[in-house]
Amino acid sequence: MSDSEIPQTEKKKGGQRGNKKNNSDKKKPALSKKKEKALQREAERRNAVMAAFNKYYEEEWGPERWPVLLEALKKPVRHCMMMNKYANVQDVKTKLKDILPDLTMLDFVSIPCYASKTMSRFPQPGKDSNNVTDYYILDAASVLATEALDIQPDEQVLDICAAPGGKTLSVLQRLDKKYGRLTSNEIASDRRRRLRQVIESYLPPDVAQEVSTVVGKDGTRYYGEPEQYDKVLLDAPCSSERHLLHDEKELELWSPKRTQVNAKRQLSILKAAVHSVRVGGLVLYATCSISSLENDKVVERMINKGKIPIEPLKLKLPVGEKTKYGWLCLPDKTTWGPLYFALVRRTGVSKEGELDDDEDSEDDDV
Numbered sequence: 001m002s003d004s005e006i007p008q009t010e011k012k013k014g015g016q017r018g019n020k021k022n023n024s025d026k027k028k029p030a031l032s033k034k035k036e037k038a039l040q041r042e043a044e045r046r047n048a049v050m051a052a053f054n055k056y057y058e059e060e061w062g063p064e065r066w067p068v069l070l071e072a073l074k075k076p077v078r079h080c081m082m083m084n085k086y087a088n089v090q091d092v093k094t095k096l097k098d099i100l101p102d103l104t105m106l107d108f109v110s111i112p113c114y115a116s117k118t119m120s121r122f123p124q125p126g127k128d129s130n131n132v133t134d135y136y137i138l139d140a141a142s143v144l145a146t147e148a149l150d151i152q153p154d155e156q157v158l159d160i161c162a163a164p165g166g167k168t169l170s171v172l173q174r175l176d177k178k179y180g181r182l183t184s185n186e187i188a189s190d191r192r193r194r195l196r197q198v199i200e201s202y203l204p205p206d207v208a209q210e211v212s213t214v215v216g217k218d219g220t221r222y223y224g225e226p227e228q229y230d231k232v233l234l235d236a237p238c239s240s241e242r243h244l245l246h247d248e249k250e251l252e253l254w255s256p257k258r259t260q261v262n263a264k265r266q267l268s269i270l271k272a273a274v275h276s277v278r279v280g281g282l283v284l285y286a287t288c289s290i291s292s293l294e295n296d297k298v299v300e301r302m303i304n305k306g307k308i309p310i311e312p313l314k315l316k317l318p319v320g321e322k323t324k325y326g327w328l329c330l331p332d333k334t335t336w337g338p339l340y341f342a343l344v345r346r347t348g349v350s351k352e353g354e355l356d357d358d359e360d361s362e363d364d365d366v
């Protein structure tokens, strides 16, 4: 507090000599009152945001499901260990021998993944005797999503929003180093660094060199490689509501506008993803949002308004629930997620010009 902010009456009293103790005693309540008010305002703001958040998602999910879903979202995220096929199996077995009875193998994914029966923490991933990292810890719904792409060993794949790299790694588990190739794109340089580190630490150097390229483009403007890929994975930046519920400061910044802004950006990246995939190729669109604006509505807009024709493919998976165009794993029903994903096939060439990335500049309602 500057001198000019001190109430005049107190200033005067503070001016009296030999009354130091009294002076500080008097100032303190004034200071703490201000602080108290600030704290109160902060709490009111937080409550108002939480009320708006609740109202928004209750309208979306209904009064019966929302409270149950909200409780599940507030719980700690459940993870699994995705085994790295390049790591030495014997080394991993030895490392995990003491916790083996607590581990259960997940039968709804084909890459070997293990969850804890008692929700215990896993030992940190580490290097095996060949200096390859043994496993990656992530949400099993992420593995399920990438498996919906059904990557074949010889395919050319683009991961257009790739960092930190959990889904990148699960794609890499399926590619053959001789014939397959993955281009991982990440716009943020610090996250791109992390992505490179992940790929380098999980793949033997010769495999990494043959199979993987990391680039740093803006996904909304990814128009330099038309019809280049067999499969494109778009794990889009989104509202990440579960993350917000675990971070008070982030939650304070939430407003319904956020999901609208995200949806607009997601559609821009989806257009570029569809532009990059060959005719007949597949795009997997994913978010960890629970907002339909960022999920089915983005896919719907692409189907109805995108210049490149696509068709949604039906998904029928052992875990999760069907949506209009895709699939949702939510923690109240599956313990995993949230993760939405939709699989679409490009069915033809652009109906108009090649570049359609600025089409949605008029789409303020997205």
Ligand SMILES: C[S@@+](CC[C@H](N)C(=O)[O-])C[C@H]1O[C@@H](n2cnc3c(N)ncnc32)[C@H](O)[C@@H]1O
Binding pocket: 142, 160, 161, 162, 163, 164, 165, 166, 167, 168, 185, 186, 187, 188, 191, 217, 218, 219, 220, 235, 236, 237, 238, 269
């Ligand atoms: C949901 S995260 C991806 C998570 C990742 N697929 C994984 O499984 O570890 C979305 C990523 O997209 C990046 N991103 C945001 N906007 C982007 C853009 N315009 N172009 C490319 N990447 C972008 C973010 O920095 C973030 O790392």
